[in-house]
């Protein structure tokens with residue numbers, strides 16, 4: 001089903017950009033968002049933006065983290081020469 005509602009079509013298009021999401025799934029997800037309370041949709045949008053802003057690859061082991069060096073690499077009890085691909089300064 002095609003919708004003649006620009007903001008809805010934009011939301012569907014954004015879901016379709018995700019891996020493994022086809023047109024029908026994108027429509028279902030978009031309609032699900034519309035059925036949520038506004039604050040729930042706001043938290044969803046903020047979670048996407050916050051994750052994109054804060055998460056990156058660990059400078060040492062390249063695992064995902066929200067810190068410069070992930071907690072595993074920061075653990076002084078571990079042998080950093082085994083995992084870390086970047087030598088300590």
Ligand SMILES: [Zn+2]
Pocket residue numbers: 058059060061062063069070071072073074
């Ligand atoms: Zn790490």
